[in-house]
Amino acid sequence: MGNFLSNARNKIESFMRDRYPWDVFTDFAKHQAHKPLPPHVSWWHTFGSLAVFLLVNQIVTGILLMVYYRPTSDHAFDSIKFIQTEVPAGWLIRGLHSWGATLMIVMLILHMIRVFVMGSYKKPRELTWVTGVFLLGVTVTFGFTGYLLPWNQLSYWATTVGTEVSRNIPVIGNAMTVFLRGGEGISGETLARFYVLHVVVLPWVVVGLVAVHLFLMRVQNLATMDPVGSAPSWPKDQAIRFFPEHVLKEMSVFTVFLGLLLALVIFSPPELGEPADPLNTPAGIKPEWYFLPTYQLLKYFPKTLGIFTSMLPPLLLLILPFIDRSLDRHPKRRPLAMTLGAIAVAASLILGVVGKISESHVQFLGKTYEVDLYGRWLAVHDETSDTGAR
Amino acid sequence: MVTDNGLPRRKFLDYFLGGGLGVLLLGMAAPIGAYLWPARKRGGVQEMIDAGRVSELPVGSGKAFQVGGHPILLVRAGETEFRAFSSACPHLGCIVHWDGPSREFKCPCHAGVFSADGKVVSGPPPSALIAYQVTVTGDQIKIKVPPA
Numbered sequence: 346m347g348n349f350l351s352n353a354r355n356k357i358e359s360f361m362r363d364r365y366p367w368d369v370f371t372d373f374a375k376h377q378a379h380k381p382l383p384p385h386v387s388w389w390h391t392f393g394s395l396a397v398f399l400l401v402n403q404i405v406t407g408i409l410l411m412v413y414y415r416p417t418s419d420h421a422f423d424s425i426k427f428i429q430t431e432v433p434a435g436w437l438i439r440g441l442h443s444w445g446a447t448l449m450i451v452m453l454i455l456h457m458i459r460v461f462v463m464g465s466y467k468k469p470r471e472l473t474w475v476t477g478v479f480l481l482g483v484t485v486t487f488g489f490t491g492y493l494l495p496w497n498q499l500s501y502w503a504t505t506v507g508t509e510v511s512r513n514i515p516v517i518g519n520a521m522t523v524f525l526r527g528g529e530g531i532s533g534e535t536l537a538r539f540y541v542l543h544v545v546v547l548p549w550v551v552v553g554l555v556a557v558h559l560f561l562m563r564v565q566n567l568a569t570m571d572p573v574g575s576a577p578s579w580p581k582d583q584a585i586r587f588f589p590e591h592v593l594k595e596m597s598v599f600t601v602f603l604g605l606l607l608a609l610v611i612f613s614p615p616e617l618g619e620p621a622d623p624l625n626t627p628a629g630i631k632p633e634w635y636f637l638p639t640y641q642l643l644k645y646f647p648k649t650l651g652i653f654t655s656m657l658p659p660l661l662l663l664i665l666p667f668i669d670r671s672l673d674r675h676p677k678r679r680p681l682a683m684t685l686g687a688i689a690v691a692a693s694l695i696l697g698v699v700g701k702i703s704e705s706h707v708q709f710l711g712k713t714y715e716v717d718l719y720g721r722w723l724a725v726h727d728e729t730s731d732t733g734a735r
Numbered sequence: 736m737v738t739d740n741g742l743p744r745r746k747f748l749d750y751f752l753g754g755g756l757g758v759l760l761l762g763m764a765a766p767i768g769a770y771l772w773p774a775r776k777r778g779g780v781q782e783m784i785d786a787g788r789v790s791e792l793p794v795g796s797g798k799a800f801q802v803g804g805h806p807i808l809l810v811r812a813g814e815t816e817f818r819a820f821s822s823a824c825p826h827l828g829c830i831v832h833w834d835g836p837s838r839e840f841k842c843p844c845h846a847g848v849f850s851a852d853g854k855v856v857s858g859p860p861p862s863a864l865i866a867y868q869v870t871v872t873g874d875q876i877k878i879k880v881p882p883a
Contacts, residue, residue, distance in 0.1 A: 502829065506844065509828040527773045530804050530823070534773065624799045624806055624822070626829040628843045644845075648861065704846065718845050718859065 381584030382591055383569045383577065389463075390567065390591075391598040392456035398599055399449040400555065402606075403487075406442040407544065414494070416540035418533035421496035422620040429617060440610030446488055448606065450635050453481050461665075461686055464674030465568035471666035473561040478663045480554050483547060488633055490543040493536060501621035502630040504539075505531050513648040530623070573672040629705060638693045641700030644719055658689070786819065786878045789871060797833030802880045806830055807867065809878065812838065812851045819878045820853050821865040831864065840864060 361367045413432055415424040428435035457477060460466050466474035493504045508531070512522045527534030569577045585591055619627075632640050643651040661668075669682060676683050699720035706725065707714050714722040784802055786809050792798060797810040799822060808822035810833045820840070822830045829844035839856060840849035847858030854863045868879040 502844075506827040506829065509826075523773060524771070528804060530806075530828075532804055624801060624830060626843045630829065630844055644859070 377563060378588040380563070380566070380587045381581065382567055382587055384579050384583040384585060385570055386567055386585050386591060388594065388598065389459045391595050392452050392459055394595045395598065395602055396449055396452040396456055397555065397559075398602070399445050399452060400551065402441060402445045403449065404548065406438050406445065407548075409438045410442055411544060416494070416536055418496060418536055418621070421494060421536060422617075425495045426617060436614060437610060440614050441606065443615035444606055444609045444613075446491060447634075448609075450481075450484055450488065453477075453484055457481065457662075458686075458690070462676050462683070463568065463570065464676070464679065464682075466666045467568075467669070467672075467674060468573050468666070470561070470565055470568060473558060473565070474666050475663060476554055476558040476561065478659070480551065480558060481662075482659065483551050483554060485635060487543065487547050487551070488635065490539040490547065492633060493531075493539045494543065495617060496536060496621045497618040498621055498625075498627050499618050499630065501531060501623070502626050503632050504535070505626075506630060507632055507636070508535075510643065510652070513652050515649055515652075518652075568674065570675050572674060631701065634697065634701070637700035638696035641696040641703065641720070644703075658693075783870070783877045783879050786869075786876045788874045789817075789876060790874055792817075792876070795835040795838075797835070799830070799832075802878075805881055807878065807880065808833060808840070809869070809876065810851070815871075817869045817871055817876060818852065819867040819869045821867070823865075824860055825862045825864065826858070826860040 358367065410428065413424055413428045413435070415421060425439070428439055430436075432438075460474065460477070489504075489507060493500045508522055508525055511525065512518045514521060523529060525535075525538070526532070527538045569579060571578050631637065639655045642655055645651075646654050671679060671682070673679050699716075702716050703720050704718055705716055707716055707722070709722075713725045715725050716722055786800070786807075787798060789811075792809070792811045794811050794814055797808055799806065799808050801807065806822040807819055808831065809817065809819045811817055820831075822832075822840075824831050824842040824844065824847055826842065826845055826847055829842050831840040831842045831847070831849065833839075834841050838851045840851075840853070841847070842849075842858065842860065845859050847860040848856040849860070849864050850856050853866050855861075867881075870877045870879075
């Protein structure tokens with residue numbers, strides 16, 4: 346068997362070498378596999394790889410879901426129900442896709458926080474950061490377009506509210522909303538548009554962006570903690586080889602993470618809810634968790650101002666390497682950047698939590714409060730009222 | 736080699752081919768844009784539709800239905816008082832419902848409240864509900880609705 350494989354390999358190599366610059370390919374692959382990484386590369390550097398793993402998970406499970414999914418308003422809900430209840434392992438494939446989408450955004454956020462804290466976005470890696478911000482934007486768009494596809498009450502009305510927001514963009518807002526929806530309201534035409542975006546357009550965009558992102562990362566290697574412009578101070582003998590040292594670390598994290606993903610799918614499967622009803626908006630419609638901070642922020646500002654305010658955080662993220670020109674990378678030597686970063690994370694968390702509990706009843710220290718639209722807590726005296734966050 | 740106006744032949748060819756390619760791409764983008772623009776974008780004139788019978792709608796009650804993708808709410812606010820509105824909340828498009836006892840329209844999304852004549856009473860909606868003309872002939876209720 347070993348002999349057969351060895352012979353086959355030699356024949357393939359000989360075939361390729363006769364026709365192509367085979368050694369150039371193999372040398373490139375060997376160079377990439379054994380590339381020395383800076384010694385500070387740690388477990389924190391595995392978030393990006395996990396995001397790539399989740400992208401592969403999304404592509405594979407997405408293709409499998411397409412086999413049974415029907416993107417029409419008459420059949421979408423039933424086809425998802427069929428996948429969930431009738432197709433062997435359908436619940437697993439849908440669960441992996443649904444939870445994979447959520448965790449992919451978590452991983453991207455953690456990866457960006459790591460890059461921010463270690464100052465890796467600074468010169469000469471500005472464009473790597475910019476492609477990363479675009480990747481986050483595309484991934485969130487994936488989430489938004491995919492959310493409508495089950496055609497249930499939650500997805501229908503969250504998409505109604507989400508797309509209606511774009512109507513507030515000056516001049517082009519109305520046309521943009523109509524274009525996005527394929528008409529005035531959310532209909533089967535919106536579903537078809539979102540489906541095409543979700544399964545054809547965005548995958549190409551994301552694969553292209555990931556390719557550019559990884560290419561830039563490999564060409565420039567991982568950033569050290571040395572200040573911008575100074576020569577890397579780590580001795581070559583302390584370098585960590587990408588293969589096998591770092592890959593082993595990534596495989597360990599990957600194994601644990603796969604267990605976590607499966608546990609979430611098994612113990613907290615995604616719900617399907619009720620089919621979409623265009624004449625009945627259920628109470629307590631909220632967007633997905635990653636839109637909650639923006640959703641809440643929009644409530645505090647008038648329409649157009651709200652749009653501009655909600656566009657500021659992503660814009661700041663995008664231009665961060667060009668406005669933060671300090672040379673230091675180490676977080677201890679960047680107190681202002683660290684403080685502002687911490688405030689941004691805290692503000693997002695607070696807005697997200699307030700968005701989640703707004704317009705619901707919350708029980709706190711034995712008392713029931715009604716949380717209004719803006720997050721204000723009003724004591725409820727009626728003991729028969731609803732308790733617990735809805 | 737240089738042309739009569741001093742532009743090198745090579746540069747002239749570059750501009751010519753580059754410009755030609757640009758025009759070609761623009762020419763291709765136009766039908767793509769037209770194709771993607773919603774084919775069923777509303778147009779045309781309003782039409783009268785049958786919205787039910789007076790005897791089917793007790794005083795204080797409402798009836799929700801859809802015409803050409805437009806969600807419509809018909810309410811009987813009084814014995815001879817019939818009103819029809821778009822039930823899409825002008826805030827973020829959620830469907831308002833008619834609350835008979837309080838004689839108000841309420842939005843389940845952000846607590847917007849509208850009076851029986853569609854005006855904003857409280858909450859974030861920026862404008863009143865869109866009203867449609869209602870005509871009652873004998874027992875028949877007709878509404879003039881937007882074109883489908």
